[in-house]
Amino acid sequence: MDDLKLFAPNSQDLLELLKTTEVFSSAINMEFGVDKCAVMHVQRGKVVNSTNLQFSEAMAFRSISESETYKYLGMSQSLGIEDEGIRQSVKERFFSRLTKVLNSLLSGGNKVRAFNAWVMPLLTYSFGILRWTQTELDALDRRVRLLLTTHRMLHPRSSVMRLYIPRKCGGRGFLNAKDLHNREVCNLRNYFLNKECGMHRDVVAVDRNLTPLSLANENWRKPVVLSTADRKAAWESKVLHGRFYKALTGPDVDLLASVNWLRFGDLFGETEGFACAIAEVMMTNNYRKYILKDGTLDICRACRRPGESLRHIISGCSHLANGEYLHRHNLVARIIHQQLALLYGLVDREVPYYKYSPAPVLENGRATLYWDRSITDRTIVANKPDIVIIDRSQRRAVLVDITIPHDENLVKAEKDKSSKYLDLAHEITAMWDVDSTIIVPIVVSANGLIAKSLDQHLERLSLGGWIRGQMQKAVILDTARIVRRPVPLSAALTTGSLGPAPLLAAP
Structure with a gap:
């Protein structure tokens, strides 16, 4: 700090203070900026006009009048601060x-x-x-x-x-x-x-x-x-707002991993704000009926069934299941499939996940990788996992299945996936002559929540923990796309619109 303010009872004492200041300033190779220096004379609490203070033959400090101010540490002052x-x-x-x-x-x-x-x-x-x-x-x-x-x-x-x-x-x-x-x-x-x-x-x-x-x-x-x-x-x-917080701080949720998209993500500000709003509150028909109470019918504009809540829109609408939800699911599956293909040397180079097109079968002397393919003709209910790996070096098969549930169903969805393919796992162990068949569920909620067990599942696939951030970002971006999507023209017309309109308005 090179700003200094000196106080003295009279002009003579002020000159003595200035001389002391000059000695110290010279010792550290600093000197007075005379054009920025000034003196204020005060009597009985009021500024009085006075002549300039002559410090030396070549140096004089101008006197400040009552109407003038000076700047000290960036703030304009007189007797006090304005x-x-x-x-x-x-x-x-x-x-x-x-x-x-x-x-x-x-x-x-x-x-x-x-x-x-x-x-x-x-x-x-x-x-x-x-x-x-x-x-x-x-x-x-x-x-x-x-x-x-x-x-x-x-x-x-x-x-x-x-x-x-x-x-x-x-x-x-x-x-x-x-x-x-x-x-x-x-x-x-x-x-x-x-x-x-x-x-x-x-x-x-x-x-x-x-x-x-x-x-x-x-x-x-x-x-x-x-x-x-x-x-x-x-x-x-x-x-309404507290639902996401309660899900985020649940005992089985990895909080730090679930907020990685906020801590390290590179989303646009608009997308980030919209993603946060989706997790909390949006103008759905359910919100309008029960919160605003404006007489709106609580009917989903996509599937025409009662209950257009945020939960319904992002993970429970039958009209969106085979199209929008499947697209979001496949984005995560593509990330897993491409990283496994790179790990086993089945592809030569990596491309952005949204441009990656998985082949139904990839094979070399080390492993075989199946994509969305029925495994056996026998009567087994769950017969078509998302990804299947046959690792010949370890004599094992791995069934990978991906799901994107709502926040509150994160743990339940993982348990369901683990038990769903037990019969198929036993069948594969006997049919393909491998020592073991393991089931690996990959679960990321529609709002990007991640269970504590996900790292263990990725480790079983020999994939690094960094991949979860990429999966999380893909899910959040596609959830935002789903909410922004236009409703069918027929549904839009029944709600009074003149044409296709967003399913939910962006902020």
Whole structure:
């Protein structure tokens, strides 16, 4: 810091302080920037006009009049700090930076990091110095959320609490201005009140509402600071928003793996906001009937059956099962199939999973890889797993089956897949003369939740844990595509539309 403010009872003592400062400055090869230096003369609490202070023959400091201000540590000051003008200037610069970040081509995660590291420090620098009211801070946070909604990074009905929870806990990771301000003020007060230095004691004694800290006020009311635990509890308590949180924190769910797409993903901000809204609340017919109570019939616009809830749309609609859900399922299956083909040397190079077309049969001297093929003609109910591997070197067969259930059915779906192919496993062991046949269920929920057992299943396939992130991203992107898809023309016309319309409106 090279800004320095000197106080003295008279001009003579001030000159002595300046001489001492000059000695220290010369020792570290610094000198006065005379054009930025000034002197203010104060008598009985008022600024008085005076002549310039002559420090040496070649150096004089100009005198500041009552109407002038000077800038110290980035803030315009006179006898005090001009709170109103500086607050307005800070807010203008804050929202200017925020708009630049939101208009940039950064990914959603990097926009959040830019907000926390480049935009928010403009405000935090002023906390404890400028007077910010709780109402002002609430209004500022609301305007931030409004801009996020305008730039399609936040659905208007999404959880506000989730917005300010760290991304490693399943939140969006934004900093909250009100919480930062209240925490900073409390920390500064504790610092001054617990400091035994004489200067600090003097500051505490005279600060009777002179600063936002109001150090001499014994009846000072401590502002509320919401912790991450408080926000999690509020998020969980919501009937609709809390469903995803309860599923995310379930005993069999790998929380860190389930939020990897938030922590390390490179989704666009709009896609990230939409994916979060799908996991929480969207404008379905079920929502309109039971929450908004606008008289809408709770009929699915795709299958024309009662109950158009979010759960129904992303994983339970019969009209979407053989098309949209199968497409999402096959994306994950393609990722697994291609990595197995590369592992056993059945293909030469890797291509993006959405461009990969699995061959029905791939074979070499080491292994045989089947894709979506019936295994036996005998009467076995489950006879067509997604992927089958015959590993000749280990004399074993592996049945891989993929499913994309709803969040609440994550564990149940895995158990069902494990038991579904037991008869087929016994049949293959006898039919193909292998020592063993193992069943490997691959389960990722429609909102990207991952069970703790997934790493074990991938290890049994000799595939690295990194592949789960790719599968998770594929599922989340395709779930968003399903929700955005247009409904059939006949269904759209029956709901009063003039043509095909999105199944659910994007934020």
